[in-house]
Amino acid sequence: MLPDFRVRQRDFLLEISRAMTAQLDLSEVLRLVLKASIVMLAGEVGLVALRDSDDQYSIRATLGVDSERLPDLNHRLDELMNHSGQQIDREFLNVKLNQMAVSLNRKLRQSLFLPLVIAGEPVGLLIIFRGYSVSTTENDFQILQSFADQAAIAVHNAQLYAQIDEERKRLAAILENSADGVMILDHKLRILGFNRALERMTAWTVQDALGQDQDVVITWKRREKGDLHEALREGWPFRLPPEAPVETLYLEGDLLRRDGMTLSVGITYAPLLDDEGKLSTIIANVRDITNFRRAQEMQNVFISTISHELKTPVALIKGYAGTLRRDDAEWDPQVIRDGLTVIEEESDRLTGLIENLLAASKLRAERMQLDLGDVALDDLAAQVVERFRTQTQRHKLVLKFPREFPLVQGDAVRLRQVLDNLVSNAIKYSPDGGTITVGGELDDTHVTVYVRDQGVGISEDDQAHIFERFFRVDGNLSRKTQGTGLGLYLAKAIIEAHGGHIRVKSKPGEGSTLYFTLPL
Numbered sequence: 001m002l003p004d005f006r007v008r009q010r011d012f013l014l015e016i017s018r019a020m021t022a023q024l025d026l027s028e029v030l031r032l033v034l035k036a037s038i039v040m041l042a043g044e045v046g047l048v049a050l051r052d053s054d055d056q057y058s059i060r061a062t063l064g065v066d067s068e069r070l071p072d073l074n075h076r077l078d079e080l081m082n083h084s085g086q087q088i089d090r091e092f093l094n095v096k097l098n099q100m101a102v103s104l105n106r107k108l109r110q111s112l113f114l115p116l117v118i119a120g121e122p123v124g125l126l127i128i129f130r131g132y133s134v135s136t137t138e139n140d141f142q143i144l145q146s147f148a149d150q151a152a153i154a155v156h157n158a159q160l161y162a163q164i165d166e167e168r169k170r171l172a173a174i175l176e177n178s179a180d181g182v183m184i185l186d187h188k189l190r191i192l193g194f195n196r197a198l199e200r201m202t203a204w205t206v207q208d209a210l211g212q213d214q215d216v217v218i219t220w221k222r223r224e225k226g227d228l229h230e231a232l233r234e235g236w237p238f239r240l241p242p243e244a245p246v247e248t249l250y251l252e253g254d255l256l257r258r259d260g261m262t263l264s265v266g267i268t269y270a271p272l273l274d275d276e277g278k279l280s281t282i283i284a285n286v287r288d289i290t291n292f293r294r295a296q297e298m299q300n301v302f303i304s305t306i307s308h309e310l311k312t313p314v315a316l317i318k319g320y321a322g323t324l325r326r327d328d329a330e331w332d333p334q335v336i337r338d339g340l341t342v343i344e345e346e347s348d349r350l351t352g353l354i355e356n357l358l359a360a361s362k363l364r365a366e367r368m369q370l371d372l373g374d375v376a377l378d379d380l381a382a383q384v385v386e387r388f389r390t391q392t393q394r395h396k397l398v399l400k401f402p403r404e405f406p407l408v409q410g411d412a413v414r415l416r417q418v419l420d421n422l423v424s425n426a427i428k429y430s431p432d433g434g435t436i437t438v439g440g441e442l443d444d445t446h447v448t449v450y451v452r453d454q455g456v457g458i459s460e461d462d463q464a465h466i467f468e469r470f471f472r473v474d475g476n477l478s479r480k481t482q483g484t485g486l487g488l489y490l491a492k493a494i495i496e497a498h499g500g501h502i503r504v505k506s507k508p509g510e511g512s513t514l515y516f517t518l519p520l
């Protein structure tokens with residue numbers, strides 16, 4: 001080669017190396033590598049193959065090759081690389097390359113093979129074919145080798161970048177789709193990232209939230225645990241001694257949303273430190289704890305109601321039993337009978353209460369089991385009404401069933417429990433008395449049984465909840481009347497296990513009708 005040609009070649013090489021290493025898009029890097037090699041070696045046809053994680057080579061870029069030739073070329077490349085392993089036999093290589101050249105174009109005379117290696121690890125290879133043969137000098141080889149080394153670095157960088165980019169996209173997708181709110185803050189607590197769940201929780205849009213100080217977006221109506229600013233003043237996330245692991249910080253309370261509503265949340269702030277150990281980023285995970293709070297509240301209400309409900313009959317039983325067994329008194333038979341009646345009734349109440357509790361806790365674990373048979377709902381209603389008549393003087397109990405009310409398939413014990421509960425509620429929640437009607441209606445496919453009272457009624461808001469476990473309307477009357485909020489919950493479960501529905505119609509002050517419908 002002529003000296004000035006060599007100088008030009010070097011300049012070209014330098015330029016192309018710069019272009020290659022500045023590029024991070026892998027296919028663009030491969031295209032540059034291939035184009036430069038073709039120009040440099042005056043080739044006609046060329047290809048770059050990359051090694052994948054299974055040590056297989058596959059062609060990733062070509063110049064002057066018909067795309068339909070690719071499968072055959074890949075196959076030939078496989079043969080060559082699998083046979084050769086790390087140590088490529090020169091002669092075998094030449095034979096294989098010649099075969100490749102011929103398969104591509106009969107006029108190709110010479111092929112050049114350049115492995116792309118980085119730190120001893122092969123990342124790929126480059127093959128250039130040309131239409132004439134020239135002998136290559138030692139110097140040519142050196143130049144080619146240094147080009148190949150540059151190309152290997154550029155390819156490797158682009159591969160790493162692609163990997164990082166994929167990882168980044170995966171993380172972004174996880175953040176975006178996480179059910180928890182996620183917020184990324186810089187060390188000055190400015191919002192750098194804000195996901196979709198957090199938009200829903202705070203009513204702030206991503207566009208509006210980004211760049212804001214976190215205190216603008218995260219405002220508390222009421223905070224119960226933790227204080228971010230106080231913690232920062234005290235040195236969070238660093239603790240003494242400095243070796244101690246970096247801790248997360250937890251805040252809990254009612255968030256004031258942008259639309260003025262509130263939401264109970266728990267926020268965990270996790271610090272990220274830079275290479276020098278300084279706080280660089282904070283990841284905040286925001287969790288909606290409304291359900292958790294509601295469950296906690298329910299549990300508290302439940303415990304206080306249940307203990308109250310259990311204590312009252314026990315106190316009555318103990319009081320009467322203690323009075324009746326006093327050695328210093330002679331009781332007349334009527335007093336003894338009345339006392340024993342109270343003891344019996346209160347024991348029944350206790351048993352009923354415990355049964356309800358057991359049934360309710362069992363319902364959480366499994367579906368209700370029914371003991372099916374023919375049930376005459378009109379007879380059942382008559383028995384229930386009869387029993388309650390003896391317990392109240394203030395209420396008038398009326399039965400209103402059409403003649404020949406049809407039998408239904410059902411569990412008589414459970415259905416009686418439902419009727420018991422509805423009638424007992426009708427009495428409990430009409431403290432001024434009135435008429436209570438238990439009636440039935442029917443159409444071609446269903447029977448409906450209703451219990452109507454003229455009591456206090458139920459507001460529309462409360463109607464939505466009365467069938468929930470432990471729900472009791474919050475009011476003067478409920479506080480004075482005994483109850484656990486389990487009756488209607490169980491009634492609903494029983495009716496639904498029969499394939500039916502239970503509903504309520506009511507107006508405050510005008511009484512309520514609870515009715516259930518069962519299929520015939």
Ligand code: ADP
Nearest residue numbers: 425426429466472473483484485486487488512
């Ligand atoms: P409880 O043991 O409190 O009576 P229930 O599950 O039977 O529980 O009823 C839930 C709540 O629904 C009651 O606390 C009461 O506030 C309301 N309720 C039920 N039935 C009636 C009714 N007939 N009239 C007015 N309120 C009722």
